Amino acid sequence: MTTFDLEAKALSKRFATHTAVDALSFGVERGSFFSILGPSGCGKTTLLRMVAGFIEPDGGDVEIGGRSMCGVPPNRRPVNMVFQQLALFPMMSVGENVAYGLARRGVARADRERKAAEMLDRVGLPGLAAKRVDQLSGGQRQRVAIARSLVLKPTLLLLDEPLGALDLKLRERMKIELKQLQAAFGTTFVYITHDQSEALVLSDRVAVMNSGRFEQVGTPQELYYSPATPFVAGFVGANNRIDGQVSAIDGDLVEIRSAAGWTVKARRHGTLKPGDAATIFVRPEVAVLGRSTADLALAEPAAVHQGTVESLLFDGANSAVLLREQASRCEFRVALPQTGRYADLKVNEPVFFSFAADRAVCFGVGSSHG
Amino acid sequence: MTRWSVALRAALWAGLLSCGASIANAAGGTLRIITWADYVPADVAAQFTKETGIKVEVALSNNEELISKLRATRGAGFDLAQPSQDRILGPQQEFGIYKPIDLAKVQVDRIQPDLLATVRRNATIGGRLYALPYVWGAEGLVVNTKRTQINDYLDLCHADLRSRTSVRLRRPTLMAFAFAMDKDPFALYGDTKAYTALMEQVGARLIACKANFRFFFDNRDQLLNGMRSGELHAAMMWDSGGWRLNRENPDIKFIAPKSGALGWLDTYALPARGKNEAAAYAWINFTLRPEIAARIAKAIGNFSAAKGADQLTDPVLRAQFAASFPEGFKSVRWYPAIPPGLEEIEGRILDRVKAAK
Amino acid sequence: MAKATASASQRLILWLLLAPALLWLFGLILLPHLDLALLSLRERTGPGEYAFGLAQYRTFFTEPLYWDVFVRTATISLIATALTLLLAFPIAWTIAKLTRGRLSTLLFAVCLIPFWVSETVRTLGWMILLRETGVIPGLLVTLGITEVPIEMLYRDPTILVGLVYTSLLFMVVPLYGSLESLDDSLIEAAYDLGGNGWTVLRTVVIPHASPGITAGCIVVFMLTLGNYLTASLLGGKNSLWFTEQIYTQFITRFNWEQGAAFGFLLLLLSSVMVWTGLRLSGQRFSDVMSRT
Incomplete structure (x- = not known):
């Protein structure tokens, strides 16, 4: 049986005009890295602050380590938080920052200084205890903020978009460090972010949140390859989106026709009948590209579409080409092969492209929850 | 000290101290008077302006502030000042803030001769007269007879008047208490040592009495309000204030104390660097007219130094005077001129009284 | 060459801009103090x-006597400062952290109201309220708290x-800022x-606000320390305020020399106190001044 370090039970919070968190129930397994991914305003911060104890829920309960947190103030919860702007105390040294929580628990000075130094060693900042906070680099501060929380051995560590303020390079590196830290300490992490790449790279499980509810909870792979709702399909990873009406159903496959007259086939998600409004999502890396139909080298038969090159989006390994489908003038993005084969494509050059229907997914409009 | 720095200081202090008095405005048509409250009644000033075309600007003050202001400007900023007659000699010798009066420009025959003689005695320096009498009165006790019956300054220290009396923390109080203690401070003016010893005695007496003083009053209204509200039962006060209270509440009486009332006499004096001397003389002659002098006396509640004004004085005031001074003015002592240096001795004593617990 | 002229004219402009402040500083602060010193x-x-x-x-x-008054003035000023801090802190906290928009403006205005009337009028108002025959002692009698008006x-x-x-x-203002x-x-x-x-107040809020507090x-x-009216009017016969001493020396004793000496001693006292305060709170003068 799995043990949950965090369990939310029908947790709700309403503000004057909207429902921030809508009767949410979920569990986070002990020792796992759990992310809550959602656009800003989806309620993820409210959720996190309810877990930390800064916001009182309107309904439901939070259990941490199996104990109900109803009425327990933030300073009594076995939970610590890494704040978005880190919130390191500028009036204290690095060592004092890390020892702050220990001091509040009445740990003797010598003891807490030793523990703080050990913790700084463990997060890779040996000998920095005497430095001022403003003498540290962004990444070092990040680690101090985590050390400050982990030194208290919390049941749960909450992280509120802590990488948001870092530049791209540093963010990439900190992602790896965070994952390593979590593995090394074995503490349960609950991480909120609007950056899907952070969520996918770091997490054991990810919850995609929208309008106060979880759209889907699963491993990063499940979210990516089997999105349960159009929202998840659109939010997690890049996707081509084609809106239209169901024109035919063939077992698990469904054919839709866009308003501009482009016909595309995809795997059906949920029940659909001809005439329903539907949306198809196709990932750029699922499609193949060729200057001729022969170039496509399809393993199994699939519809071949024609288009012209709109623009080239060069981004190293993530390079793609933006096309326009010939008849409908629909925009469509195709990933370029890593071989660099089509790096010489020209704007307005005619090309062929195709994708396997079972690797595209079709949702009926209005059946967003599957 | 160079001339330049003296001038500079004068300018700076003038700027700092003489708020309210417009120094720059020395136009021929303006008379600037520094004087006591009520000394220039508005209707009298208006009539003066109508007759002569000279505008009257008034700055209110008391003896000490008046001297300080004139000292700061070395006698500039005002065309006429009205200090008490005993405060002319010392400050003039020390600071040279006044100029002598040209008696040819004044209708001297309109002034009561005995008062003029008093001023001549006290305000003549190097054979030249520096002041003329304006208004006079006496300082005594104002007593709420419903609450207490006292008749001398030392009675203010009775145990049953705890926190119910008031005096000014100024030199007249020292003089009054000295007389009440059967001493004559005026006789010791010339003997600094003996005077200091006496003042120390008086100071000790006042300190012993301090619990009885509710506050040391600084301005007339503060005292009048204290008497009116019943917070005070008796105080040392000028006659005019006492009579004013008496008109409002007959229980409150102004009495000449047993040890004698102290007479004061306020004057006309010309600041050394006053610009509109002609206007000052015009004002002096104007206010010496009996009917004008009587109006002024009524406004102040005291007596004018001008001849013939007494006959025109308010009958109520005359009756009050008779009640307060049954023996007439014989028991009143006039202040002699204060020699320089004495006020420093008195100042220390007053500070000690103030600081005593 | 052109560059040299440009920088010369820039310097001229700088001096012109500084001139009013320098004149003020020299003419109204430095000179009178020199004069007082002499x-x-x-x-x-x-x-x-x-x-x-x-x-x-x-x-x-x-x-x-003078020394006693001096010490007394400093002591009461220190107590008053401490009380003001205690009272102002929750007010500033409320304005800065607990209220938004209109309400915090309103609270600020409430703090400002006393300054719409002159200090004299304000102090006389207090006197009317507090004197024996005044409003508050009367109220205390009506409520049965005291038998006779105090x-x-x-x-x-x-x-x-x-x-x-x-x-x-x-x-409130510097506290609010910090x-x-x-x-x-x-x-x-x-x-x-x-x-x-x-502990949050002690370890986080106060250290952060300490430049503002200082x-x-x-x-x-x-x-x-420099207050004259409030101390002398409300204090009455026992006020014993050092500025009152200075005023007395200058105005009623005509003893400018003594007054000037007292003035300098007061200046010295306040400088020493400020310096000690900065020392004790570990603040730098420049940091603190940027908060005022």
Whole structure:
């Protein structure tokens, strides 16, 4: 049986005009890295602050380590938080920052200084205890903020978009460090972010949140390859989106026709009948590209579409080409092969492209929850 | 000290101290008077302006502030000042803030001769007269007879008047208490040592009495309000204030104390660097007219130094005077001129009284 | 060459811009102080005659009265500053952290109201309220709290009330500035790490606000020390305020020399106190001044 370090039970919070968190129930397994991914305003911060104890829920309960947190103030919860702007105390040294929580628990000075130094060693900042906070680099501060929380051995560590303020390079590196830290300490992490790449790279499980509810909870792979709702399909990873009406159903496959007259086939998600409004999502890396139909080298038969090159989006390994489908003038993005084969494509050059229907997914409009 | 720095200081202090008095405005048509409250009644000033075309600007003050202001400007900023007659000699010798009066420009025959003689005695320096009498009165006790019956300054220290009396923390109080203690401070003016010893005695007496003083009053209204509200039962006060209270509440009486009332006499004096001397003389002659002098006396509640004004004085005031001074003015002592240096001795004593617990 | 001219003209403009401030500084602050310094070093030898000497300062140290008043003024000013701080802190906290928009503007306005009337009128208002026949003693009798009206004027607590009331705004403003700049997440972080109200205040809020606190305390202390009206009117016969001594020396005793010496001693006292305050709170003068 799995043990949950965090369990939310029908947790709700309403503000004057909207429902921030809508009767949410979920569990986070002990020792796992759990992310809550959602656009800003989806309620993820409210959720996190309810877990930390800064916001009182309107309904439901939070259990941490199996104990109900109803009425327990933030300073009594076995939970610590890494704040978005880190919130390191500028009036204290690095060592004092890390020892702050220990001091509040009445740990003797010598003891807490030793523990703080050990913790700084463990997060890779040996000998920095005497430095001022403003003498540290962004990444070092990040680690101090985590050390400050982990030194208290919390049941749960909450992280509120802590990488948001870092530049791209540093963010990439900190992602790896965070994952390593979590593995090394074995503490349960609950991480909120609007950056899907952070969520996918770091997490054991990810919850995609929208309008106060979880759209889907699963491993990063499940979210990516089997999105349960159009929202998840659109939010997690890049996707081509084609809106239209169901024109035919063939077992698990469904054919839709866009308003501009482009016909595309995809795997059906949920029940659909001809005439329903539907949306198809196709990932750029699922499609193949060729200057001729022969170039496509399809393993199994699939519809071949024609288009012209709109623009080239060069981004190293993530390079793609933006096309326009010939008849409908629909925009469509195709990933370029890593071989660099089509790096010489020209704007307005005619090309062929195709994708396997079972690797595209079709949702009926209005059946967003599957 | 160079001339330049003296001038500079004068300018700076003038700027700092003489708020309210417009120094720059020395136009021929303006008379600037520094004087006591009520000394220039508005209707009298208006009539003066109508007759002569000279505008009257008034700055209110008391003896000490008046001297300080004139000292700061070395006698500039005002065309006429009205200090008490005993405060002319010392400050003039020390600071040279006044100029002598040209008696040819004044209708001297309109002034009561005995008062003029008093001023001549006290305000003549190097054979030249520096002041003329304006208004006079006496300082005594104002007593709420419903609450207490006292008749001398030392009675203010009775145990049953705890926190119910008031005096000014100024030199007249020292003089009054000295007389009440059967001493004559005026006789010791010339003997600094003996005077200091006496003042120390008086100071000790006042300190012993301090619990009885509710506050040391600084301005007339503060005292009048204290008497009116019943917070005070008796105080040392000028006659005019006492009579004013008496008109409002007959229980409150102004009495000449047993040890004698102290007479004061306020004057006309010309600041050394006053610009509109002609206007000052015009004002002096104007206010010496009996009917004008009587109006002024009524406004102040005291007596004018001008001849013939007494006959025109308010009958109520005359009756009050008779009640307060049954023996007439014989028991009143006039202040002699204060020699320089004495006020420093008195100042220390007053500070000690103030600081005593 | 062209560059040299440009920088010369820039320097001229700089001097022109600085000129009013320099004139002000020189003409109205430096010169009078120099003059006072010279004055305080004179002693009177005869009518209108003076010589150089330290008699004025000697008087201060030999006459216990002046020294007592001096110490008393400093002590009451310190107490008043501490009380103002205690009172202003929750106000500033409320304005900076607990209210938004219109309400916080309103609260600021409330702190400002006392300054819409002159200090004299304000102090006289207090006197009307507190005197024996005044509103508050009357109210106390009506409510049955005291049997007879008590005189509330002319007592040290009354002076303190008046001084605190007059100084409140000057404490609230710098405190507000420094509390407003305190990131809420720091407070939350401190709670999150196990702090309670008191420890968060002590370890996070006060250290963060300390430049503002020091600035407010310096301003209030100086204002209180230099206060004349409130102390002398509300204090009555026992007010014994040092500025009152200075006023007395200058105006009623005509003893400018003594007054100037007292003035300098007061200047010295406030400088020493400010310096000590900065030392004790570990602040730098420049940091604090940027908060005022």
